[in-house]
Amino acid sequence: MSELEDYSPPRGHLHPDPARIQQNLLEEQVELWWxxxxxxxLLCYCASVALILGCGLGGVGLLSTTTSLSSEWRLGTGTALCLLALAILLKQLLSSAVQDMNCVRSRRRINMLKSGGLSDVLIMLITGAxxxxxxxxxxxxALSYHMPKPGxxxxxxxxxxxxxxxxxxxxxLAVGIYAAVVFLLERSGPGQRQWERTVGIFSISGQMQARRETASSLARLI
Incomplete structure (x- = not known):
């Protein structure tokens, strides 16, 4: 017991927190901010794909069935739907290109451009409107024509x-609910959620760190 007490660290010495050091190192990695x-x-990406498919297929369907009797509204509506689908697709491609080039180093801009960021919310809101x-x-x-058989x-x-x-x-409605939920979660505790995300993504690293600490403690006891 006396030998173990001699090798025990002093009480006033503060050990650095490995979890805090790991979290600080991860916070500095720009590539991980995306x-x-x-x-x-994943939720916003799936919603974007659904809007692209819905608007694109609807627009192509209206344009392909355009006839001389209904050319104006089919042509205008089909073109508008195709443009909406193209706008959502361009946003996704732009985010991927910026991420691959690694030309944005600002956390605020990355949070705005990444999938699930402010740009996704705005473009989905514009699409819905x-x-x-x-x-x-x-x-x-259609309702302005008061005919018994409108055709x-x-x-x-x-x-x-x-x-x-x-x-x-x-x-x-979905965008409004999503924005409200995100706002409430941001107000509830951003620090705790950031810690949970860090542990969830890098759980293997944390387990390895825990094993090293256990092995080190056993070595000191021996």
């Missing part, structure tokens, strides 16, 4: 307006 919130990034406006316009035009063109316009109105409402 992947700091994997669940949020555009769908709402287009759907409302189509419904207004297939007006029926297609009415159905397209309803689909776009429902899709736009769902998108705006």
């Amino acid at each position: 992947f700091s919130e994997p669940r949020k990034s 555009s769908l709402l406006i287009c759907g409302a316009v189509l419904l207004d035009v 297939k063109a007006l029926n297609d316009m009415y159905i397209s307006g309803v689909v776009m109105l429902v899709g736009g409402s769902f998108t705006v």
Whole structure:
């Protein structure tokens, strides 16, 4: 016991916290800032893909069925849907290009450009609002014709307006709920969540560090 007491560290000596040192080192890695919130990034990426497929397929479908009787509204609506899908796709490609080039070193800009950041929220909100406006316009035009048998063109316009109105409402509502949840989580405890993300992503490193500390302690006891 006396030998162990001689080799024991003094009580007043403060050991550096390995977890804190590891967290500080990870905080300085710019490449890891793009992947700091994997669940949020995956959710927004899947939502972007769904919007691209929905708007793109809807726009192509309207453009491919354009006839002389319904050329104006099909051409305009189909073009608007294709442009919305292209805008979302360009945002995703831009984020990937900036990430690959590693030309942005600001945490604020990375948090804005990465998947799940502010840019995703804004472009999805704009997409939802555009769908709402287009759907409302189509419904207004279709309902303005007070005819007993409006015909297939007006029926297609009415159905397209309803689909776009429902899709736009769902998108705006989902973005609003997402923004509210993220805001509440940010207010609840950003430090604790950052620690949980760090431990979750680098759990293997933490386990190795724990094993080294255990082996070191056993060595000192022997």
